[in-house]
Amino acid sequence: xxxxxxxxxxxxxxxxxxxxxxxxxxxxxxxxxxxxxxxxxxxxxxxxxxxxxxxxxxxxxxxxxxxxxxxxxxxxxxxxxxxxxxxxxxxxxxxxxxxxxxxxxxxxxxxxxxx
Amino acid sequence: xxxxxxxxxxxxxxxxxxxxxxxxxxxxxxxxxxxxxxxxxxxxxxxxxxxxxxxxxxxxxxxxxxxxxxxxxxxxxxxxxxxxxxxxxxxxxxxxxxxxxxxxxxxxxxxxxx
Numbered sequence: 001x002x003x004x005x006x007x008x009x010x011x012x013x014x015x016x017x018x019x020x021x022x023x024x025x026x027x028x029x030x031x032x033x034x035x036x037x038x039x040x041x042x043x044x045x046x047x048x049x050x051x052x053x054x055x056x057x058x059x060x061x062x063x064x065x066x067x068x069x070x071x072x073x074x075x076x077x078x079x080x081x082x083x084x085x086x087x088x089x090x091x092x093x094x095x096x097x098x099x100x101x102x103x104x105x106x107x108x109x110x111x112x113x114x115x
Numbered sequence: 116x117x118x119x120x121x122x123x124x125x126x127x128x129x130x131x132x133x134x135x136x137x138x139x140x141x142x143x144x145x146x147x148x149x150x151x152x153x154x155x156x157x158x159x160x161x162x163x164x165x166x167x168x169x170x171x172x173x174x175x176x177x178x179x180x181x182x183x184x185x186x187x188x189x190x191x192x193x194x195x196x197x198x199x200x201x202x203x204x205x206x207x208x209x210x211x212x213x214x215x216x217x218x219x220x221x222x223x224x225x226x227x228x229x
Contacts, residue, residue, distance in 0.1 A: 032216055043121075043207055043222040044158075051216055090157065103148075103218055105158045 002027040004093050006106035013081045014114050021076040021109045023091030033074040034092040034103070035065055044090065050074060061085070081113045117142055121208050121221035128198055128228050135194045136224045138208030143188035148209040148218065149181070158207065164191050198228045 003026045013019045025031055032051050036044040048059025055067045065076045074091060091106040118141040128134050138147065149161040161181055164170045170183040185191045195202055208221040 034217070036220075041225075043119075044220040046116075046217055046219060049217060102160060102163075107157045 002093055002095055002102075002104045004091050004104055004106035006089075006091055006109045008109050009107070010110045010112070012112045012114060015083050016080050019078050019081040019085070019111065019113070021089050021091075021111060023074045023076065023106060024072050025074060025091070025093040026072065027093050027095045029096045031074075032094045032096065033065075033067060035059065035063070035074075035076050036090045036092065036105075038088040038090065038108075040087075047076070047089075083113045083115050086111055086113045116215075116217075117144065117210050117212055117219045119208055119210060119219060119221035121224055123224055124222060125225040126227070128226065130199055130228060132198055133194055133196045134198065134226060135192050136206055136208070138191045138193070138221055140189045140210050142212065144210040144212050145188065146211040146213075147185065147191045148211075149183065149191075149193045150207040150209060150220075152205040152207060152223070154204070161193070161206075195226065198226075200228045202226065203228045 005024045007022055034049045035047040037047050038044050047063050048057050048065055050057045050067045058064045063078050065074055067074050089109050092103050094103045120139040122137045147164045150158045151161055152158050160173050161176045162170045162172045162183055164183045164185040166185050166188050180196055182194045205223040205225050207223045209218045211218045
């Protein structure tokens with residue numbers, strides 16, 4: 001069975017500082033990896049994905065993520081955090097075929113950017 | 116991408132009643148999904164609703180409790196039947212366009228059961 005771990009329930013960072021939100025995964029075969037963001041009283045918004053190619057993926061709002069196959073990680077990063085980045089972030093994974101194509105979400109990380 | 120309209124955005128319901136949630140997409144999609152997000156928790160897949168076939172339910176979810184309709188390629192409904200306070204959650208509709216390996220989500224329906 002596939003799974004996603006987001007080890008930090010809460011991440012606090014000062015505005016202007018770099019931020020990292022951690023994610024590790026387990027899946028059979030090559031992973032399809034995703035990051036979503038959820039603002040209060042809103043649905044999930046797609047940020048970025050990794051399917052194949054360059055290990056460093058760039059997404060919306062200046063976010064990027066690095067795929068590391070040996071560490072089975074897909075950490076979300078941003079060089080300079082904004083207060084408006086404060087939200088709930090979800091990492092998700094699915095496998096390439098069959099029932100593994102179902103999307104599995106991590107438990108979420110609440111990011112707070114302090115002014 | 117896909118634009119998803121979900122109705123109602125929120126509701127407060129009495130125990131024992133049923134609520135039907137609608138999901139409308141601005142383009143034709145084969146794969147639609149319904150998720151539940153309980154307070155302070157992650158998303159759990161309830162079922163996959165593909166047009167032209169019966170919905171496929173995940174472990175712990177049954178058709179009698181969460182009947183789903185998928186009459187065409189742009190619309191689906193999820194009914195939460197015989198509600199109890201434990202059904203208080205956010206219910207999210209999601210679609211995956213055929214040409215993209217991305218699921219897009221509606222804004223969700225915030226359900227409170229008294």
